[in-house]
Amino acid sequence: MFFAGTGGSVPGPRRGLPAILVRRGADRLLFDCGEGTQRQLVRSVGLADLDSVFLTHFHADHWLGLPGMLKSFALREREQPLTIYGPPGLRDLMEQARFIYGRLPYELSVAELQATEAVERDGYRVAAIPVNHHRGHAFGYALVEDARPGHLDPELAERLGVTPGPDFGRLQRGETVNGVTPEQVMGEIREGRKIVISGDTSPCEALRIAAHEADVLVHEATFTEEDAPRARETGHSTARQAAELAREAQVRMLALVHLSIRHSASDCKAQARAVFPAAQVPRDFDTIEVPFPERGPPQLVRWSERERGAGESGVGVENGGQVDAPNGDGTAGADMEPVAPR
Ligand SMILES: [Zn+2]
Ligand SMILES: [Zn+2]
Numbered sequence: 450m451f452f453a454g455t456g457g458s459v460p461g462p463r464r465g466l467p468a469i470l471v472r473r474g475a476d477r478l479l480f481d482c483g484e485g486t487q488r489q490l491v492r493s494v495g496l497a498d499l500d501s502v503f504l505t506h507f508h509a510d511h512w513l514g515l516p517g518m519l520k521s522f523a524l525r526e527r528e529q530p531l532t533i534y535g536p537p538g539l540r541d542l543m544e545q546a547r548f549i550y551g552r553l554p555y556e557l558s559v560a561e562l563q564a565t566e567a568v569e570r571d572g573y574r575v576a577a578i579p580v581n582h583h584r585g586h587a588f589g590y591a592l593v594e595d596a597r598p599g600h601l602d603p604e605l606a607e608r609l610g611v612t613p614g615p616d617f618g619r620l621q622r623g624e625t626v627n628g629v630t631p632e633q634v635m636g637e638i639r640e641g642r643k644i645v646i647s648g649d650t651s652p653c654e655a656l657r658i659a660a661h662e663a664d665v666l667v668h669e670a671t672f673t674e675e676d677a678p679r680a681r682e683t684g685h686s687t688a689r690q691a692a693e694l695a696r697e698a699q700v701r702m703l704a705l706v707h708l709s710i711r712h713s714a715s716d717c718k719a720q721a722r723a724v725f726p727a728a729q730v731p732r733d734f735d736t737i738e739v740p741f742p743e744r745g746p747p748q749l750v751r752w753s754e755r756e757r758g759a760g761e762s763g764v765g766v767e768n769g770g771q772v773d774a775p776n777g778d779g780t781a782g783a784d785m786e787p788v789a790p791r
Contacts, residue, residue, distance in 0.1 A: 453470055454469075456733075536585070564579035609633065672712065673716050695721075704737060
C-alpha cells in the first residue's frame with residue numbers, strides 16, 4: 450500500500466490530498482484521487498498504469514485529481530481500459546467532468562456500486578462499506594483475498610499411497626486420489642489478507658465489522674481529541690476514535706490518514722497509541738508492506754528509508770520497517786486559515 454496523499458480537506462506543505470495506491474501482483478488499484486495525485490505519483494513511484502480507481506465519496510478533496518489524470522493517460526496514449534468505481538452519483542460526476550478530460554483513446558468504464566456490493570477480482574474482492582460521513586453516499590472499502598488452501602504434507606500423502614507428481618496437484622485442487630481425501634493430507638485453510646480503507650467517516654459500526662481482524666485498517670483521523678465535537682458535527686473521526694475502532698476490530702495495524710493541517714501528526718499518533726499501540730501515521734510516499742500473516746506483521750516502510758536503501762543496495766525495502774524518524778511530523782500550519790473539513 451503506497452500512500453500518495455495522507456492529508457485531508459486541503460493540502461499541507463507535507464501532506465497531499467487523499468490517494469492510496471494498492472499494488473497486488475500486477476494489479477494497480479487507486480483509492481481516491483485528490484487534487485495533485487498524479488504529481489505525487491510522478492514524484493515517487495511513477496504514474497502507474499492503474500486498472501481501477503475507487504472513489505470513497507464526492508467531496509472535492511477525494512476526486513479532483515481524477516480528470517487531470519485521465520487526461521494524462523490520454524496524452525501518454527494509454528490503451529489499457531480503466532474502470533472508475535464509486536457510490537451512486539458517480540455517473541453524473543464523471544459526465545460533468547467530461548468537458549475536462551474530453552475524448553479518451555482508451556476505454557473508460559464507470560461503475561456505481563451499491564452499499565456492501567463487491568467487485569470480484571482474480572483472487573480477491575473489493576467490497577463497498579457504507580460509512581457515516583454526510584448526507585450523500587460515502588463508502589469505505591475492504592480488499593479481501595480468497596482463503597488459500599493449506600499445505601500438502603508430501604510424506605504423509607506418499608505413505609498413504611499417492612505418487613508424487615500430478616496426483617499431488619489433484620489433491621491440492623480438492624480431488625480425492627486413490628481413496629485419499631484432501632482433508633487427510635492438507636493442512637488447514639489459510640486466510641488471505643485483508644486491508645480496509647475507511648474513507649471519511651465518523652466512527653462506524655459497519656466499518657468495525659468489515660475491519661474485523663484486518664491486516665491493516667487505514668482510518669481517517671481528521672481531528673485530535675480536543676476537537677471531538679467538531680468531528681461529530683462534520684462526520685469525521687478523532688485519532689482516538691479510530692484507535693478504539695481498531696482495537697475493537699482487533700486489526701494488526703492501524704494507519705491514520707486524512708490528517709488536518711490544524712493538528713500535528715505527533716499528537717494524533719500519541720492519542721491513538723494510548724488506545725492502540727500498533728497505530729502508525731504514514732507520511733506521503735510511505736509504504737505499508739502487507740505479507741501473508743504467517744510471514745510476519747505488516748510493516749511501515751518510510752520513504753526516506755526506502756530511498757536510502759535503494760541508493761545503497763538497489764532494494765532497500767526489507768530493511769526499512771518500523772523506522773520512525775522524528776522529523777516531518779510538525780504539519781500543523783498555524784499560519785493557514787482554518788477550513789471546514791470535507
Ligand atoms: Zn475528505
Ligand atoms: Zn469528505
